[in-house]
Amino acid sequence: MKKNYLLGMALITSLSFYSCDKEVVYVQDGNGVESVADGAQIITLQVENGGDGLATRAGRPLFSAEAKxxxxNVKLWICDGTGNVKYVKEISAWNTDDVSTVYTTGGHGRQTTIELTDADKLAAGTYKIYAVGYSNSSAYTLTDVTKVAKEGTFNENMVLPCSTAGEEIFAGQMELTVKQGKGFKKPVVLNRQVAGAFAYVKDIPFMEGAKYLKLVASAQNQSLILGSFNSVDLTGNGSGNDANVKYVVNGTNGKSGSETYVISTIDLNKWFTAIKDEDGDNLIDAGENWKNPHRPSGSPAAGTYPTFQKGSAFGGEFVIPFAHVDGKQTLTLQLTNAGGKVLRSWKVNLGSTDEQLKxxxxxxxxxxxxxxxxxxGESANxxxxxxxxxxxxxxxxxxxxxKGTDPDPDPEPTDPDQPESLNNKQELVLKVNDNWEVIHGMELD
Structure with missing residues (x-):
């Protein structure tokens, strides 16, 4: 799978200082090695997995484990060893062709080249390069990002309050040493800073008054910390086999109280024309009773909207990471009525062999x-x-x-993507995924 993190494989960078022999520095730009003009200081910023425009609000909705x-917007700044900001670059309308260009080497995404000239050139010394990728009208309070200015000071570990459970945002950093008369090349990778959670289910039990399927959590953080980055080019989307995979909770400002916190809510009336069981199998009728709420009206172009197996329902959100709460089930799937009364519930557990437990x-x-x-003390529950x-x-x-060829596909046992059956299940197996660094398979109890 292609990686779902923001790859500034950049900031493959070349900042060079030259003696009178006019040394020529070479930079790997993602399409091969090319020469850089004498005395040039160049940052090639690459954002991998550019996405396909399925966003319906600030940040994209989470519909799957797809790497995208x-x-x-991307903001980049360079600090010297004492935290003084020496250079700042803000890039808006990132996905437009006059701002960035498509590249396909080593993945897919968009890239642009930044050249440091004249007063922006860096003197010999030790630096840190930071970059953050974020959405317009973001749910985060981005003051700590937007206020970074040249000649100011900067302290890493920004705290970003969020008005939702979470929204996709990317960040990373690179440390570098610039030597007089020497150029360099080194990548900085911007990875996703949030977690994600989803429920893709079928065979939903029929219960009188059922209206919602809710994925609830034992805790919820309300602010994100940008720091302790994993600025590494991870291999495989969610394979978990990369030695550089990290396990970091970078959330803070938790909600108080003992109640559970809803991550995502599936409104069953949006997936079924009626909540009924006319065939008497104790499951909500599917077939002609089912509908895809994400399919636009009319005759939408294939591949421009998410598709799901007939009879299934899906709900997912990006989540600000949080630590487990001792003695409390971390995730639970609840079937409730309109007033929130729980009619049926399933524990959502990590598989017994999941690497996170170690x-x-x-x-x-x-x-x-x-x-x-x-x-x-991580456990299955x-x-x-x-x-x-x-x-x-x-x-x-x-x-x-x-791929849009069948807007309402019938379930096939050989399909690689499969909703989890809720029929006669006591536990749900949770699967975790990255490029996501790791895709975890969760179990229903």
Whole structure:
């Protein structure tokens, strides 16, 4: 699978200082090695997996484990060793051809080249390059990003309050040393900073008054921390085989209280014309009673909207990562009526062999404002939702598994994407996915 993180494979960069012999520096730009003009200092910023415009609000909706993104803005800044900002670049309308160009080497996405000239050139010394990719009208309070200015000072570990459960955002950094008369090339990778969770289910039990399927969590953070980045070019979308995979909870400002917090809500009336069981099998009737709520009216072009198996229902959201709560089930799927009364519920567990169960989780310590907290004790029932990992009920690797050829595909046992049956299930297996760094398969209990 192609990676779903924002790849600034950039900031493959070449900042060079030349003696009188006019040294020529070479930069790998994603299409091969090319020469750079004498004395040039160049940053090639590459954003991988450019997305396909399925967004309906600030940030894209989560419809699957597909590796993609739909950000509109990238901001880059360079700081010296004491935190003084020496260079700032803001890029808007990122996905337009006059701002960035398509590249296909090593993945797919868009790239642009930034040249540091005249007063912007860096002197010899040690620097850090930071970059953040975000959406227009973002749900995050981005003051700490937008206020970064040249000649100002910068302290990493930004705190970004969020007005929703979470929204996709990318960030990363690169450390570099510039030597007099020497150029360099080194990548910086911008990875997704949030987790994701979804439920893709079928065979939904019929219960009188049933209206919603809710994926609820034991905790919820309301702010995201940009820091402790995993600025690594990870291999495979959610394979989990990369040695550089990390397990980080970069959320803070948790909600107080003992109630559960709803991550996503599936309104069954949007997926079925009526909540009924006329054939007496104790399941909500599918067939002609089913509809795809994400299919536009009329005759939409194939491949321009998400498709789902007949009889299924889907709900998913990006989530600000949170640590597990001792003694509390982390995720639960609930079937409720309109008033919120729980008619049926399923525990959502990590599989017994999931790699996360072996890990010590790195967490943000809001008290000391650093990354000094380590969390152990992950279990199948009580587990953390960590950065750039996707936790899914059922298998759904693509927004449009049928590529638009069948807008309402009938279920086939050989299909790679499969909703999880809720019929006679006590546990749900949760699957976590990255490029997502890791795709976790969750189990229903």
């Amino acid at each position: 993104q739909t950000i509109e 890990q010590t989780i790195t967490c943000w310590n809001s008290g000391s404002t650093d990354w000094s907290t380590s969390l152990s 009580t587990y953390s939702l960590v950065r750039n990992h996707l936790y899914g009920i059922g298998t759904r690797m693509n927004d449009d598994p049928g």
